[in-house]
Amino acid sequence: MKRKNIIMGLITMSTFLATAQSTEAEMTSLKPNYNTRDLYMRVSGAIGGGDWSTRGAGIGLFAKVHRDLHTGISAYYYGDAGGRANIQQMIPVSAEIQYELSTTEKGNGAIVVGTSVGYNFVLNRSYYNERYSKDGRIQNGLYLNPSFGYRLNFTKNTGIIFDLGYQLVQGKGFDIHTKEFLQNHLQHNVLLKGSIFF
Numbered sequence: 001m002k003r004k005n006i007i008m009g010l011i012t013m014s015t016f017l018a019t020a021q022s023t024e025a026e027m028t029s030l031k032p033n034y035n036t037r038d039l040y041m042r043v044s045g046a047i048g049g050g051d052w053s054t055r056g057a058g059i060g061l062f063a064k065v066h067r068d069l070h071t072g073i074s075a076y077y078y079g080d081a082g083g084r085a086n087i088q089q090m091i092p093v094s095a096e097i098q099y100e101l102s103t104t105e106k107g108n109g110a111i112v113v114g115t116s117v118g119y120n121f122v123l124n125r126s127y128y129n130e131r132y133s134k135d136g137r138i139q140n141g142l143y144l145n146p147s148f149g150y151r152l153n154f155t156k157n158t159g160i161i162f163d164l165g166y167q168l169v170q171g172k173g174f175d176i177h178t179k180e181f182l183q184n185h186l187q188h189n190v191l192l193k194g195s196i197f198f
Helices: 002-029
Strands: 039-050 054-066 069-080 090-103 109-122 126-129 134-138 141-153 159-175 181-197
Touching: 039 069, 039 159, 054 090, 054 181, 090 141, 109 159, 134 181, 141 181
Parallel strands: none
Antiparallel strands: 039 054, 039 181, 054 069, 069 090, 090 109, 109 141, 126 134, 134 159, 141 159, 159 181
């Protein structure tokens, strides 16, 4: 009886150790093989259409706060690509957040969603308000850009992100002489952006 109990104990212990080693191996295989750094730089270019045609470029610094979550700060320059009003030059400075919804098995690709919220600095504020036949001036305002896209790594810690989003630029127009409020300026655009991260 004692011999039987000893044999059963050894079998049970062997099974437990094998299961533990298997679990450890599985957990090791689930560790991310890509984007293992805590800080990343991004250089971006963008084109857009909607209320106005736009193109621009920017730079950002991002930190990994979780395996699938990044936050950062960025600054862009956008200008009018349609040759219309020269008022469409701006520098939005924003806080950004990006979350990876689904990642490939190796970790070199992922579907991402994100948003940018910040403050928009208008460079050439003066314009002619045709509605009121007055010279106007645009104040700085809100900037918003939610988006979704795809991340693809070239190497372990470098790659590219393509995203498509909605861009909202807000500002208020005032009479340049009397400071009288003229109208709200809300511009809605579809924005396609490509970002290289490293």
